[in-house]
Amino acid sequence: MTFSIETTDPGSKARIGLLTTDHGPVQTPIFMPVGTAGTVKAVHQRELVQDVNAEIILGNTYHLYLRPGLDILERAGGLHAFNGWQRPILTDSGGYQVYSLSNTRKIKEEGVTFKSHIDGSKHIFTPEGVMDIQRTIGADIIMAFDECTPYPCEYGYARESMEMTHRWLRRCIDRFDGTPPKYGYQQTLFPIVQGSTYKDLRIQSAEFIASQEREGNAIGGLAVGEPAEEMYRTIEVVNAILPLDKPRYLMGVGTPENILEGIARGVDMFDCVMPTRNARHGILFTTQGIINIKNEKWKDDFSPIDPGLEGYASSFYTKAYVRHLFKAEELLSGQVASLQNLTFYLWLVRQAREHIRAGTFVNWKNSLIPTLMQRL
Structure with a gap:
């Protein structure tokens, strides 16, 4: 993997970069749709390429390890061959799932023992095992195994x-x-900075990771x-230490506002299940604001979902029709809504790149956020 920076914004830490893997290039800042179990829910791979223009997607080690399992993935030739996605893939190490399974897991120095949410069977994730699992899944970018602490978190626990x-x-x-x-292709390992929201711990962790x-x-x-301002402060602390010439990935974030504020602080990569x-x-992100398409007010609104966005879902389907799909509990409802939200998120980072290149990012961000976050 290689990474080069094209330009930086004069009014912030935002920058445009190019990350290149053996499965192709990724322009940054970028949002990665989450394909937890080998699929971005309700969206065809063809749509991800042609309509959303996703450049990289995320898979999850925990879920893929349990189902379909490593034997199937290896026999298929890896996740790219298994699901037909020929652009880059990043895999989460499973650390967040370990965090979320707090009632069915035990953390020790060796690793983490846990019970499958599928059948209750017992398993163990160790740092070595998670590397082997991700090698077998076949991701281009592999994440280190870490523990994700909750919020709030006592200082002593966060430090340990x-x-x-580490x-x-x-x-x-x-x-x-x-x-x-x-x-037959190269894979890359990314370490993860931890330390909860404690500044001194984040400094220690960022220095160690760097x-x-x-x-x-x-x-x-x-x-x-944690409050958004705590998140932003922590990003600033960490990015002041992490190398400027390497991509920075903010895991599991977030809202359109979070993404724009992260970009302003020098983050290059994002993922989140939110879209x-x-x-x-039935919650749609649009260039005019956030829509709950199930609300009565959209019943006879025959305008496109998002007139400000050039995309198949945005321009082809009306608000009234999509509301009907949800009320009738048609499967197409989730597909259309997911396509709209992912198209919006990828539009957002592309627009960010254009304004960074033009040197107008900060004013554009500050004027756009109130619009994007309003409820229509």
């Missing part, structure tokens, strides 16, 4: 968790560097309930 995440990282690096890539000199770095443990999860509940 961070230190263990020890796990050393084991991840040893295993990753000691094993060859599979399926010292590992990997091709890219991630910021984890945010968007777990597709909210879509399945």
Whole structure:
């Protein structure tokens, strides 16, 4: 993997970059649709390419390990061959799922034991095992195994968790560097900065992660309930330390506002389930604001979903029709809504790149956020 910076915004830390993998280029800042179990829910891979123009998607180690399982993925030739997606893929290490399974897992120095949410069977994730699993899944970008702390989190626990995440990282690096890539293309390992919202811990973690000199770095443990201003402050602290010439990935974030504020602070990569999860509940992100398409007010509104967005879902379907789909509980409802939200998110980062290039990013961001976050 290579990364180069094209230009930076004169009024902020925002920058445009080009990340190149063996499965193709990714322009940054970028949003990665979440394909947890090998699929971005309710959206065809063809639509992701032709309509959304997604340049990279995310898969999840925990879910893919449990189903379809490593044997199937390896026999298929990896996730790219299995699901037909020929652009880059990033895999989350499963650390967040371990965090969310707090009632059915135990964390020890060796790793994490947990019960499957599918059948209750017991499993263990170790740093070494997670590297092997992600090699087999076949991601272009592999995440280190970490522990994601909750919010709020006591200082002592946050420090111990961070230190263990660092020890796990050393084991991840040893295993990753000691094993060859599979399926004939290169794979890259990103470490993850932790430390909850404690400034001194985030500084320690960012310094340790930067010292590992990997091709890219991630910021984890945010968007777990902390106030937005805490998130932004933490990003600023971390990005003041992480290398300027390597991509920075803010994990699990977030709202359109979060993404724009993250870009302004020097973040290059984002992912979040929000576009597709909210879509399945009838919440649409548009260039005019946020729509609950189930509301009565859209019953006889025959205007396009989003007149300000050039996209198949935005221009082809009317608000009244999409409301009808949800009220009739038609499967097409989630597909159309997901397509709209993902098209919007990718439009947002493309617009950000254009304004960074033009040197107008800050004024554009500040004027746009109130519009995007209003409820229509």
